[in-house]
Amino acid sequence: MNIILLQKLKEWRREAAQKEGVDLFRILSNSTIENIVGLMPKTKEELLSIKGIKEKKWQKYGKEILAITGGDAADLEPAGSMDDKSEKPLSVSEYLDLLNKKLGECFARIQGEISSFDPRDNVIYFSLKDLADGSLIRCLMWRRDYQLCGVDFVIGDEVILEGTPNVFKPNGGLSFKASSVELVGEGALKKAYDALKARLEKEGIFAVERKRPIPEYPQKIGLITSRDGAVINDFLTNIGNFGFHIKLIDSRVEGQRAVPELLKSIKYFRNKDIDVLIIIRGGGSLESLLPFNNEALIREVINFPKPVICGIGHDKDIPLVAMACDVAVSTPTAVTKILNNSWERALSKTKICERDIINKYQSLLRDKKDRIRESADIIERNFAGIFTSFSEVSSALKEGFLKIGFYIKNAGNALMRIEKILEANNPERQLKLGYSIARLNGRIVSSIEKLSVGETLEIQLSDGLIASKVNSLKKRLYNE
Amino acid sequence: MSKINLNESLKKLNDIVKWFEGQEEVDVEKGLVKVKEGAQLIKASRERLKEVENEFEEIKKDIVEEDDDKDTS
Numbered sequence: 001m002n003i004i005l006l007q008k009l010k011e012w013r014r015e016a017a018q019k020e021g022v023d024l025f026r027i028l029s030n031s032t033i034e035n036i037v038g039l040m041p042k043t044k045e046e047l048l049s050i051k052g053i054k055e056k057k058w059q060k061y062g063k064e065i066l067a068i069t070g071g072d073a074a075d076l077e078p079a080g081s082m083d084d085k086s087e088k089p090l091s092v093s094e095y096l097d098l099l100n101k102k103l104g105e106c107f108a109r110i111q112g113e114i115s116s117f118d119p120r121d122n123v124i125y126f127s128l129k130d131l132a133d134g135s136l137i138r139c140l141m142w143r144r145d146y147q148l149c150g151v152d153f154v155i156g157d158e159v160i161l162e163g164t165p166n167v168f169k170p171n172g173g174l175s176f177k178a179s180s181v182e183l184v185g186e187g188a189l190k191k192a193y194d195a196l197k198a199r200l201e202k203e204g205i206f207a208v209e210r211k212r213p214i215p216e217y218p219q220k221i222g223l224i225t226s227r228d229g230a231v232i233n234d235f236l237t238n239i240g241n242f243g244f245h246i247k248l249i250d251s252r253v254e255g256q257r258a259v260p261e262l263l264k265s266i267k268y269f270r271n272k273d274i275d276v277l278i279i280i281r282g283g284g285s286l287e288s289l290l291p292f293n294n295e296a297l298i299r300e301v302i303n304f305p306k307p308v309i310c311g312i313g314h315d316k317d318i319p320l321v322a323m324a325c326d327v328a329v330s331t332p333t334a335v336t337k338i339l340n341n342s343w344e345r346a347l348s349k350t351k352i353c354e355r356d357i358i359n360k361y362q363s364l365l366r367d368k369k370d371r372i373r374e375s376a377d378i379i380e381r382n383f384a385g386i387f388t389s390f391s392e393v394s395s396a397l398k399e400g401f402l403k404i405g406f407y408i409k410n411a412g413n414a415l416m417r418i419e420k421i422l423e424a425n426n427p428e429r430q431l432k433l434g435y436s437i438a439r440l441n442g443r444i445v446s447s448i449e450k451l452s453v454g455e456t457l458e459i460q461l462s463d464g465l466i467a468s469k470v471n472s473l474k475k476r477l478y479n480e
Numbered sequence: 481m482s483k484i485n486l487n488e489s490l491k492k493l494n495d496i497v498k499w500f501e502g503q504e505e506v507d508v509e510k511g512l513v514k515v516k517e518g519a520q521l522i523k524a525s526r527e528r529l530k531e532v533e534n535e536f537e538e539i540k541k542d543i544v545e546e547d548d549d550k551d552t553s
Contacts, residue, residue, distance in 0.1 A: 029542030217486050227538070236536070243532030249539045268544045343529065346486050350525045353493035357518040360500035364511050 021107040042071035158184040182256040216342040218275040238336040253281035258291040283313025292319035311335035431462035
């Protein structure tokens with residue numbers, strides 16, 4: 001980027017702004033200047049192709065800009081100077097153009113009394129008279145600007161005008177083109193204030209029903225105030241650290257010239273994503289708070305899509321904007337309290353809920369524990385009998401078992417004895433000793449009486465059987 | 481930081497408190513579920529409510545002006 005050209009343009013803008021008594025951006029915005037440097041326009045067409053430069057800006061500054069960029073106007077510029085006697089004479093029109101260009105630099109703030117008043121469709125014609133010597137200047141004002149100022153001219157009113165003089169080419173008459181007007185004196189201001197207040201009141205502008213609530217947990221804040229001064233510091237010092245996103249537009253807040261700036265600032269926020277709009281300024285007299293009693297501004301505020309909070313200090317008369325907005329307080333700190341409010345409440349609500357839930361669950365557990373203990377008691381009481389009888393039964397059983405054991409032991413001894421007897425009497429043992437067993441037809445023969453000669457006996461020895469026939473029978477006599 | 485709806489969270493917390501109050505016979509298990517839910521909500525709310533630096537931005541005058549041009553053109 002051509003830095004030298006950029007500096008030249010900025011220097012020129014600074015001078016132009018000074019001459020006109022306006023802010024720099026009203027001459028050209030930074031981005032427009034940067035585009036000019038980038039594009040280096042040399043002709044009217046090229047210059048008009050740049051965003052931010054339309055016919056109006058071309059008329060006003062086009063030639064000067066081209067003179068800086070080295071374009072056409074470098075030659076056009078001195079269309080004649082007042083002390084140039086050698087050149088050919090200027091036409092009347094050319095001269096008036098030159099004059100108007102020079103007059104355009106004579107921005108002034110003048111005070112006088114309205115001595116005539118002729119409102120037309122788009123223009124208000126009037127004249128301003130010097131209170132001391134009766135000098136007179138004819139004036140005009142666009143109706144739009146006039147309405148913006150919210151002043152109703154009455155002949156005899158003392159006013160302060162801001163603007164530049166201009167010669168009207170068709171009749172050569174000089175008029176002061178006022179861009180803003182304000183009433184002079186507390187008395188007149190108070191009268192205007194009261195009249196507007198009464199009218200708006202009648203219209204219901206201040207009605208409580210119209211007020212919109214401030215949303216809970218606001219986060220995106222549009223802020224309009226003057227960057228300088230204690231007000232913005234108070235605001236930023238006292239706003240809680242809840243992650244607010246604050247967008248500030250630095251605006252004039254004093255004097256009639258504040259009105260268009262405030263209006264533009266509010267309009268800027270209209271379609272921006274904000275939760276609430278804040279307008280703050282320090283306290284002041286009716287005169288210094290003039291812009292905040294401006295009807296156009298009041299209407300802009302009440303038609304703003306989001307709630308508007310005003311923190312405007314004041315003496316006796318509450319600024320009408322404050323009366324019309326959704327919430328009005330009189331200090332920036334009070335505004336921050338409103339913004340912090342729901343966040344801080346949420347903090348304490350969370351604490352309360354936490355305490356409540358824990359308490360309730362604990363008491364529930366305590367309750368359950370008590371009931372478990374109670375149940376245990378009941379069980380213990382009711383089953384105590386069972387347990388006692390159980391132990392009786394069990395000792396009886398034990399006793400029984402012992403007895404059984406004793407019996408078993410005894411029985412065992414008896415068996416052993418029997419076994420010995422049986423052992424001693426085992427017939428097989430007798431057989432081994434040489435005894436034998438005689439059987440007839442499978443039955444043991446113990447007497448000869450059941451036998452007859454010729455029958456076959458089975459004789460069992462220890463290791464086998466003998467089949468033997470009875471030859472003779474002879475009864476044994478014990479005395480033999 | 482996930483965005484939580486503070487309002488919604490506080491309402492839910494309140495509902496949990498009311499649930500405990502409204503119950504004739506509170507089931508310990510169900511109660512514990514509610515306590516856990518409550519603890520999460522409290523944690524999330526705390527997270528949202530803890531100190532967060534504010535962001536501050538100044539809108540340049542020429543941007544305001546251009547915006548205004550757009551509106552009027």
